[in-house]
Amino acid sequence: MLRTIKAKIALGIGVLFVLLLTLSVIAFVFINRISHNTENLLDANYKTIRYCSQMSYALNTRLRDSNMRALFADNLCLQEQNITEKGEREATQQLRLYFELLKKGMNDSSVIDSANKFLLTINRLNQHALEYKNAQAMQEASSARLWVSIITAVLILISFTLAVNFPDYIAGPVRLLTEGITEIAQKNYSKRIYLDNKDEFGEMAAAFNTMAEKLYDYENSSINQVLFEKQRVETIINQMNDGVIGLDAKGRVLFINVTAQHLLHLTAQESKGRYAPDLALKNDLLRMILQNEPGAEPLKIIVDGKEHYFSIDNRSVHTDDQSIGEVFMLRNITSFKELDISKTNLLATISHELKTPIASIKMSLKLLSDQRTGSLNTEQQEMVMNVQEDAERLLRLTSELLNMTQIETGNIQLKLQKVAASDIVVQALKTLHIQAEEKKVEIAVSVAEHIPLILIDADKTSWVLINLLGNAIKYSTAGGLVRVEATYADRNVMFSVRDNGPGIDDQYAGRVFERYFKIPGNELGGSGLGLAIAKEFIEAQGGTVSFRNLPEGGSVFSFSLPAAI
Structure with a gap:
């Protein structure tokens, strides 16, 4: 045969x-x-x-x-x-x-x-x-x-x-083999070829059926495992207190957990498979989530009659250098926000309460230093001077804390008035000339001519320039030079302070304006609030702050404010 x-x-x-x-x-x-x-x-x-x-x-x-x-x-x-x-x-x-x-x-x-x-x-x-x-x-x-x-x-x-x-x-x-291969390519692993031939075609059909059977078994086992894992992940996501929204590569909603449904007033049935920007047309909260930018303020959402705070975190999901979707997470930070508010209120209360005894201490020190109340020996005078310096430092710290509490609560009170740039520079020099003389640091001032007036809060702007100039004097070497400049360009007045100190390491340069940040190993550092407060004061007046290291050594801190024209 x-x-x-x-x-x-x-x-x-x-x-x-x-x-x-x-x-x-x-x-x-x-x-x-x-x-x-x-x-x-x-x-x-x-x-x-x-x-x-x-x-x-x-x-x-x-x-x-x-x-x-x-x-x-x-x-x-x-x-x-x-x-x-x-x-x-x-x-x-x-x-x-x-x-x-x-x-x-x-x-x-x-x-x-x-x-x-x-x-x-x-x-x-x-x-x-x-x-x-x-x-x-x-x-x-x-x-x-x-x-x-x-x-x-x-x-x-x-x-x-x-x-x-x-x-x-x-x-x-x-x-028949072509049809079978086409079905297998479409993941129809139940396809079989039946031939009674005892020749190579029969062997080919038997090999094809064996392959399809193994693919079917593998697919079923994989699908069962994937379905189980999918169900487990969905259960975990639905149990989370944070809202989670998943989008595919085309922006369609893949999943939305129970918390997110409750916050957005959406159901899984009406949102799954829908194009997210289309849903956002009638949902303001979803639109804010999709348009979220890094560093944005937390969202305040009223849930069941109570204020809740949520931060938005979005991550792109990649595989093999290809984006396959995006996940948005609304992290419930209400408890942290409440603690932060409590901390701010506590700091405000403590700072306000400390100002009175500190003022009394300063008054007592002033009376002790007055010759009319009696003479002090040398040792007593040194002790009084040390106490006075500590009182001044405490007063500055309490002032910074009060300023920070205003910033954190959003209650920065601005008294705007038209002021000349030279007045701000003169005020800063008047405040710090004794400190500069004690450290033998020369201050070079350069104020450009015909600078227009600026509409600012003079006290807060002077405080910022005093803070920058004080830092420059502090970090400059003895006998060094500090330059203070005021220039005008592009309808903005810029103040800059340049020192000849060691500068700031590049790895910390991006964090100098963060709250409570101190450069590791710096023994001259303060509370870590001064630059953060300066940034908030300037930005509250519509200005910007910046920092850069100089190639020859030292650093430059600058801030600019729009001219009142």
Whole structure:
């Protein structure tokens, strides 16, 4: 039994070859037989009839003429060599006898008539033979035509059957395999190919079914595991107190947990699969979440009649350097905000309460230093001076804390008025000239001409410049130089303070304006509030602050305010 496609193809081609060879042999045999019969018909009987015609002409014309006798004798010899039919030999022999008689001079009519009789007999025998052989040739031709037609029809039928069935035998399994591969590509792992073939196609179908079965098992096991993990993750997300919203790469909502639904007044059914910006058109809170910028203030949301605070954290999800979605999280920071408010209120209360005893201490120190209350020895004077410095430091700290509480509560009170830039510089110099003299630091002042007035809170702006100038003096080396400049450009007045100190390490440069930040290892650092308060005061007046290190050493702190024009 044939088990390979190669053998079956060879068999099909072999059958066609044998059929073609059979048809060729049969056609050759019949054609050869018809040719042979036709050749006999022409070479034998036809020649005899021609010989008889020549002899009859010579016999009935002038046989006494030597030429005619020679003609008769030649054709008679030829006829004697061309005897093919039954009875033809005897008639030819009799014709030879009568010819001999004629040669001897017996020319009477009875001899001639007898010779004509035997010529007619020979001619009739060959004519009958011609008719018979013609009929036989016709019969052979008809038989050949019949057999060739039958065999041709059989061969055509067999060839047609092979032409119809054999390609389908090859193409059918290939088509089934193509359909199977297409289904597998579409993740239809239940697809199977059923073939009864025992050849390579059967082996191919069996291998395909094995592959599909393994893929089906793997897919089912993976899907079950993925579904379980998905359900577990969804359960965890729904139990979170923070609101969580997940978007796919096209901005459609993938999931939204219970907390987020409650905050946004949305349900999972009406939001899942929807384009998030479309939902945000009718949902202000969702629009604020989607438009959130880093560093934005926490959102205050009224939930069940109570104020809650939420910070927005959004993360892009990537895989193989490709973004596949985004996750927004509303972190409930209400408890932290309440603690922060309590801390701010506590600091405000403590700072306010400390100012009174500190003021009393300063007054007492002033009275002690007055000669009218009595003289102090040197040691007592040093103690009073130390206490006075500590009181001043405490007063500055309480002032900074009070300023910070104003900032944190958003209650910065601004007394705006038009002030000249030179007045702010003069006020700062007047406050710090003693500190500069004690450290032997030279202060170089440069105020540009024709600077327009600025609409500012003079006290808070002076406080900022005093803070920057005080830091510059503090961090400058003894005998160093501090530059204070005021310039005007692009409708803004800029104040800058440049020192020749060690500068600030680049890794901390981005944090100098953070609250309570102190540069590690800096023994001259204060509370870490001064620069943060300065930034808030300037930005509250519509200005900006900046910082940069100088290549040659030292640093520059600047702030700019819009001119009142």
